[in-house]
Amino acid sequence: MALSGRIRSGISLFNKLGYLTSDSLSAQRSTLPRTLTAPANFVTSRNFSISSGKQKEERVKVPLALFGGSGNYASALYIAAVKSNVVDKVESEILDLVEAAKNSPTFSQFGKDLSVPLETRVKAVQEIANQAKFSEITKNFLVLLAENGRLRNVDTIAKRFVELTMAYKGEMKAIVTTVIPLPPAEEKELKETLQEIIGAGKKVKIEQKIDPSILGGLVVEFGQKVFDMSIKTRALQMERFLRDPINISNI
Known part of the structure; x- marks a missing residue:
């Protein structure tokens, strides 16, 4: 099954399980919504890449200076992808996820609703990433976005990430x-x-x-x-x- 098909399958799975239905979203809202945002230096300081430990730490230079929250997240994803030599794969996965999400209004609502409990957001993206067979870099990054209430910004982050990958590939x-x-x-x-x-x-x-x-x-x-x-x-x-x-x- 193609990657985009696996992503749609993962989103459909969550619809069937009831995680992404309007009723379940309402039921899971807490009385005191919790806004989760990352400090300015949190994204770049957190290592969500998977490395063997035997590789020598590589210092990666970001080819473009991106500003704002979306720019910081995109830069962090770029650094992790370059270090693990999976730039093309991560780019494809992120763009396919964004495209699949556009066709799922319920998933879009799920990503924007910060009152959904943290555990539910994290479990949702983990299941979708597993179903789509995402790389560990992409999977961990989506978990990071879920933890920090940034799933609603994945479209913008993906666009900024593509700016970096194009510069990286000389495009x-x-x-x-x-x-x-x-x-x-x-x-x-x-x-x-x-x-x-x-x-x-x-x-x-x-x-x-x-x-x-x-x-x-x-x-x-x-x-x-x-x-x-x-x-x-x-x-x-x-x-x-x-x-x-x-x-x-x-x-």
């Missing part, structure tokens, strides 16, 4: 917005063009977005650059041109 994301998905041949041609622009130092990774409001053409965003070649923008430019008064002296 640059290009967001391409079109009205309909680009055919494979056109996507390949665009990728080659962008690769020529940024040079050989980085590898282009294209993310396609669909937005009918641009009417046609495309908008490309990568790095700090935006190339807007949409029909909508061209139409607005043409409208402004037609509205500008004509200077007879220039004719």
Whole structure:
């Protein structure tokens, strides 16, 4: 079974067991909700990676400076994944979990409800991680999020983590917005063009977005650059041109 399928299976298992039903959530709420947040230095100081003990301690440099709570958690996950040489696996697991959770409103509610007892949150993510056969790094990280009431932030943390993994792998994301998905041949041609622009130092990774409001053409965003070649923008430019008064002296 594919990873995404195992994750969905794990979430479905918890629905069947009653951990993630609305009634059970209400029943498990304590009279004094407990807000669990980590101190600023807690995430980076806690070691949730699994190592053999025989390996020499490796000092990992985070390739990007991320700020805020989500940035701290993403950086901690990155360091643990690099040390255990499972960056790609952890990235895949975290992204698949986020995608599966989007299709489970009950699980989403479960992650956001801080009044759910700590033990229930931890047991839930442990069961889902076991069902999905997650790596120990991912499993322990999800437990950490559950312990500190941060499951509600897993989507944002995953996005920040991907920023780090892309920098680690020398990738640059290009967001391409079109009205309909680009055919494979056109996507390949665009990728080659962008690769020529940024040079050989980085590898282009294209993310396609669909937005009918641009009417046609495309908008490309990568790095700090935006190339807007949409029909909508061209139409607005043409409208402004037609509205500008004509200077007879220039004719």
